[in-house]
Amino acid sequence: MNEPLFLESVLKERIWGGTTLHDVFGYDLPSDKVGEYWAISAHPNGPSTIKNGQYKGMTLDQLWEKHRELFGGAKEEVFPLLTKVLDANDDLSVQVHPDDTYGLAHEGELGKTECWYIMDAKEGAEIVYGHHAKTKKELETMIREGKWDELLQRIKVKKGDFFFVPSGTIHAIGAGIMILETQQSSDTTYRLYDYNRKDDTGNLRELHIQQSVDVTTVPHVDATKEKEIETLENVEITTYAKTDFFNVFQWDIKGKAAFKATAPYTLVSVLEGEGTLSVESGNFPLIKGSNILLATDINNWSIDGSLQIIASTPGIKI
Template structure:
């Protein structure tokens, strides 16, 4: 029986484009002033998070998945399917694209990557790259080789609270000055299309993957339009952002007290703003900004009290 939440310690990742917000806003201990990502709920070998409480304290999420599958309702699958990150883009991320599962397994030996972004914070005027203007694969490749970035790339202004669904095959980049929570498939395969000719501390440019990028990019670009909706539930507003075969993603805005009933074998929870508490049969657990946890299969209902903004997801 696992009737208490799995509270997880994030893994911090240094990036050429990272900054200090993950410390300044969320209080995480950073390895450097260029920390770009907190892998908050992760069983990926490149950064597995660790359980901080209960009978599995000290184990990685991957170990719990492998050895105690009942915690997750005996769900099938070799790997824990989801990965939740918080990204601090102090500078522009590279323009990139991810493969689908078939291409990812065939060429990289891991899942593809469909993902989505919730904008936690964004500087005035900041923007993302989301999609492209090429009409054929040949045109896409030629525009990349010719460096016609202004003509090729679609740019969109963003603000706090925006949500974007980014299926595999979508050319994309997070711009500088944006902090996001990303829900994605558990994959670390990224094909870099363009990196602004940046050099690292050793004076080297980062590798580009033009052939793979052309292979996997959806042409022409398709704008997905997830059907978002909001409902009241006690003192909470529950917004459904997206429901896909990879993940369902929700925002829970609690101002007071709200009761929840499980709709999936397990649920991933990330607190982005505010504080309060989670109440389950086993007891009460403090919720503060930057808390990440999984509600396991044995918890069928729970109560949240306080003033909180939470992103929740399930596979």
């Protein structure tokens, strides 16, 4: 094969969504309340479809199941990564995710550790990241008494910020923020607080208070990671995260830059610009909004153009 796999993916309507994913990337939205684009996904709730080559028409979960050789013979039961683009036109609910042990035991799927690259943020936009409770009992009391302003830790954000959000971290994306999220392949979310909002049918959205208390890390641990920057010929590579779950990089390319695989496969999302991806089998145009899988049989590639890319590879659990 030896060619990159371009992916067509699933858009998700959300109560807090908007139209930014069309405005920025030209994606064809089903409504004006689209909040998520599951850009690179093998999750059954929204698998990506391959657009080119001999596997055209297959979904990524089917490819993982039938052609594990394209992923270095990986042994995991499910494809471990999921890349999303989120448009928070309104505040997301305050939520928390379980770790693998709790998620597998209670939900039958992986837990969710994730990270956020802030693609854009309006002036004054903020996220919820962590809490101020010192004990589980204090956490439960503050939740029961609705002391959200005292409990929740809020942080103002700007374009280019990066946050590592391990399982057990109370968090929420605020209005006016667009992010690229790299996460474990899981759709388990425990909603702790939703500003008493009602859905389209006039009902309050379901909360998961006990599960949230069960899985929240107390006291909060700031998991911010120091980024590393390496300048090579025509590319600046920023390493944001090296974890058991995923490794996340930013490639700022100006000109022709050469790359060598550092993992069995690499996920690539083009956030800005355009250019050409070259591999042994040929040249492939890259445009803003492209999402690509570079499988095991692509050991070397080059990208020529002016682009900003977020790339990720699977983590290695020791």
